[in-house]
Amino acid sequence: MTELLQQLINGLSLGAIYALIALGYTMVYGVLRFINFAHSDVFMIGSYVGFYLAPKLGAGSVPGGLAVLFAAMAACALLGVIIEKLAYRPLRNRSTLTVLITAIGVSLLLQNGGQKLFGPNPRAFPKLFPETQLHFGELTVSSNQLIVLAVSVFLLVMLWWIVHRTRIGTAMRALSFNATAASLVGINNDAVISFTFALGSALAGAGGILYAMNYPSIDPLMGTLPGLKAFVAAVLGGIGNLPGAALGGLLIGLVETFISGTRASTFRDAIAFAILILILLFRPAGLLGKMRVEKV
Amino acid sequence: MMKLSPDTSRRGFLTLVAAAALLAGCKPSGGSGSGGDTAGGAASTIVVGEFASLTGTEATFGKSSHEGTLLAIEELNKAGGVLGKQFNLITEDNRSTAGESVTIVKKFISRDHVVAVLGEVASGRSMEAAPVCQTAGIPMISPSSTNPKVTEIGDYIFRVCFIDPFQGKLLADFAAKTLKAKKVALLSDVSSAYSDGLGRFFREGFTAGGGEIISEQKYTSKDKDFKAQLTAIKAASPDAIFVPGYYTEAGLIVAQARQLGIMVPIFGGDGWEAPELIQIAGADALANTYYSTHYSPESSDARVQTFVKAFQARFGGETPDAMAALGYDSAMVLADAMKRAGTTDGAKVRDALAATKDYPCVTGKTTLDSARNASKAAVIITVKDGKFKYLETIQP
Numbered sequence: 034m035t036e037l038l039q040q041l042i043n044g045l046s047l048g049a050i051y052a053l054i055a056l057g058y059t060m061v062y063g064v065l066r067f068i069n070f071a072h073s074d075v076f077m078i079g080s081y082v083g084f085y086l087a088p089k090l091g092a093g094s095v096p097g098g099l100a101v102l103f104a105a106m107a108a109c110a111l112l113g114v115i116i117e118k119l120a121y122r123p124l125r126n127r128s129t130l131t132v133l134i135t136a137i138g139v140s141l142l143l144q145n146g147g148q149k150l151f152g153p154n155p156r157a158f159p160k161l162f163p164e165t166q167l168h169f170g171e172l173t174v175s176s177n178q179l180i181v182l183a184v185s186v187f188l189l190v191m192l193w194w195i196v197h198r199t200r201i202g203t204a205m206r207a208l209s210f211n212a213t214a215a216s217l218v219g220i221n222n223d224a225v226i227s228f229t230f231a232l233g234s235a236l237a238g239a240g241g242i243l244y245a246m247n248y249p250s251i252d253p254l255m256g257t258l259p260g261l262k263a264f265v266a267a268v269l270g271g272i273g274n275l276p277g278a279a280l281g282g283l284l285i286g287l288v289e290t291f292i293s294g295t296r297a298s299t300f301r302d303a304i305a306f307a308i309l310i311l312i313l314l315f316r317p318a319g320l321l322g323k324m325r326v327e328k329v
Numbered sequence: 330m331m332k333l334s335p336d337t338s339r340r341g342f343l344t345l346v347a348a349a350a351l352l353a354g355c356k357p358s359g360g361s362g363s364g365g366d367t368a369g370g371a372a373s374t375i376v377v378g379e380f381a382s383l384t385g386t387e388a389t390f391g392k393s394s395h396e397g398t399l400l401a402i403e404e405l406n407k408a409g410g411v412l413g414k415q416f417n418l419i420t421e422d423n424r425s426t427a428g429e430s431v432t433i434v435k436k437f438i439s440r441d442h443v444v445a446v447l448g449e450v451a452s453g454r455s456m457e458a459a460p461v462c463q464t465a466g467i468p469m470i471s472p473s474s475t476n477p478k479v480t481e482i483g484d485y486i487f488r489v490c491f492i493d494p495f496q497g498k499l500l501a502d503f504a505a506k507t508l509k510a511k512k513v514a515l516l517s518d519v520s521s522a523y524s525d526g527l528g529r530f531f532r533e534g535f536t537a538g539g540g541e542i543i544s545e546q547k548y549t550s551k552d553k554d555f556k557a558q559l560t561a562i563k564a565a566s567p568d569a570i571f572v573p574g575y576y577t578e579a580g581l582i583v584a585q586a587r588q589l590g591i592m593v594p595i596f597g598g599d600g601w602e603a604p605e606l607i608q609i610a611g612a613d614a615l616a617n618t619y620y621s622t623h624y625s626p627e628s629s630d631a632r633v634q635t636f637v638k639a640f641q642a643r644f645g646g647e648t649p650d651a652m653a654a655l656g657y658d659s660a661m662v663l664a665d666a667m668k669r670a671g672t673t674d675g676a677k678v679r680d681a682l683a684a685t686k687d688y689p690c691v692t693g694k695t696t697l698d699s700a701r702n703a704s705k706a707a708v709i710i711t712v713k714d715g716k717f718k719y720l721e722t723i724q725p
Contacts, residue, residue, distance in 0.1 A: 036564040039589070043556040153384040153424070155577050157608035166590060173590040248553035249584070250577055250609050252386075258551070293557030298547045299519050 035171040046178040048286020049185035053240035054263035055278035057233030063209040063273040070136040073260020074143035079241025087159040098161035106235040113234025147253030158249035271322020374417040378437030380448040385425025389603040390450040397656025434458040444673040452476030452523040466675040472659035480701040497530025510568035512543040518574045527573035575600040580609030587614040612715030623651040624692040625719040658690040
């Protein structure tokens with residue numbers, strides 16, 4: 034029983050990070066209908082921003098740790114906007130496939146540029162927050178796990194508030210329903226798209242910091258696997274659907290953790306992806322996605 | 330390359346055929362690539378190829394090993410070289426990835442015409458390169474690949490370190506005698522020949538001594554999250570945990586184990602030895618952890634101290650680790666064999682290497698046995714207050 038609860042906590046804190054990354058994929062898909070493959074590398078950049086800023090912002094205390102977290106989010110938001118402006122905006126009226134290939138190109142640029150700039154070797158990520166272990170009977174929860182959960186929940190609530198309770202959020206939703214109609218009623222589509230990229234990339238930056246906090250060894254290719262898992266999570270939840278992405282992230286994290294703790298641990302990724310295939314067989318639009326008839 | 334005139338390319342082809350015919354006399358030549366002056370001894374320098382993981386996940390090992398080899402070559406050249414010729418060391422990086430080493434070694438043989446190959450730390454990558462050297466009849470010395478299969482590939486493949494059956498047995502004795510453990514949990518890397526092998530030999534030795542492997546968990550290299558496996562291990566409440574992996578993952582495993590409140594001793598093999606281990610895991614988490622390795626710079630042996638001083642003078646005060654010492658030894662053993670053979674001819678150097686007996690290496694007296702493996706002592710290191718400390722030496 035204790036083991037089960039412990040695995041549940043482990044799985045939730047991993048899943049929360051997947052959820053943060055998955056939201057970025059799903060938001061960009063929502064407004065532009067393409068998968069931003071460079072997203073997982075923005076996540077990596079987030080960790081490196083933390084790595085370089087941590088000594089300067091006084092990491093190791095709560096205010097210092099939060100400062101690093103916000104700095105990484107801001108830097109990633111800026112990076113997201115720049116990527117959109119330079120790489121995707123010139124292709125706005127081209128086919129989605131062109132943009133998709135460009136996204137893969139941007140991803141490769143960030144990965145290899147990162148290897149050149151940061152060096153290809155794994156680095157040890159510094160401690161951001163004071164660490165303690167909390168014991169509940171046999172159960173152990175590290176303060177880092179709690180921080181991951183708290184920050185993720187806070188960011189999810191903030192995101193929900195922005196999307197549903199602010200003018201820019203309403204504009205985002207309008208754009209996602211029908212871009213032409215949105216521009217007809219006076220929405221500045223370019224500004225809204227920039228904002229979407231900023232928001233999604235900031236979440237990826239936060240994810241990068243939280244991931245590196247829990248697994249303190251970072252390298253320029255670290256984004257690939259979590260990015261892939263988060264992409265799967267977004268599809269699983271129904272791509273374009275925000276609560277779906279969060280749910281998908283948590284599910285993937287939990288499934289992975291529970292399988293890792295058994296004898297079948299080497300089949301972890303295989304089983305996680307098999308579950309994805311099964312769900313998509315029965316619910317092609319994902320768990321919370323709505324079936325949409327493609328207009329011809 | 331594309332603009333070779335038909336004439337030049339035919340000449341190139343003829344040289345190749347001639348060289349292949351020359352080689353065919355003594356050894357079956359490897360494919361289309363081998364040839365040149367490898368056997369002829371016409372070259373003015375002795376060209377030695379070294380493939381190493383200078384970047385990527387095992388970069389620390391690759392860099393140390395390379396620096397050791399480089400120091401040895403420089404010392405040899407300063408002393409006048411071997412057979413009146415200077416060494417020319419060509420180093421290529423395989424970025425710690427699978428598949429690169431084969432390409433590199435093929436290039437060494439066909440384009441650089443090396444007479445011997447040195448490399449690598451990781452067993453998996455040494456095993457990739459070894460068949461190429463074997464077919465071409467070029468002696469290859471691995472400085473620190475400990476998986477037994479490496480030298481089983483052929484009679485041209487040697488190593489200057491001890492092998493995993495010895496290391497596994499030694500760690501089993503260490504767990505039973507020094508740690509007084511009866512139930513041990515095993516967490517190994519399925520994607521690494523080294524980790525898988527060392528785990529297996531440990532289990533054989535430990536269960537033969539009356540111990541029990543109470544939980545067995547796996548991970549894959551580049552994994553970051555081990556909490557699930559560690560939670561399962563915690564539920565089995567072992568006396569100690571054996572992690573036969575490399576430092577990148579071992580560091581995270583130790584840190585996460587301590588976060589989950591697992592305070593029992595955690596120990597591993599020579600894959601742990603890197604300063605990054607302390608950075609990744611943190612000094613506190615590493616209390617009560619141990620690993621076996623090839624040598625300790627704290628040894629009072631005059632040979633070790635001379636080596637440590639020379640290394641520090643050459644590489645900015647850095648203390649050489651076991652990989653550096655083995656990299657150094659691999660080049661020295663090769664030079665010694667060439668001296669005794671009196672030639673750089675592949676087959677004769679091979680015979681001389683096979684006859685190496687009690688050669689005074691930095692990592693202890695080394696004899697290459699009939700299976701081309703080194704038989705030598707090992708040391709156990711522990712981590713105290715964020716520093717590696719020598720614990721004990723174990724003779725074979």
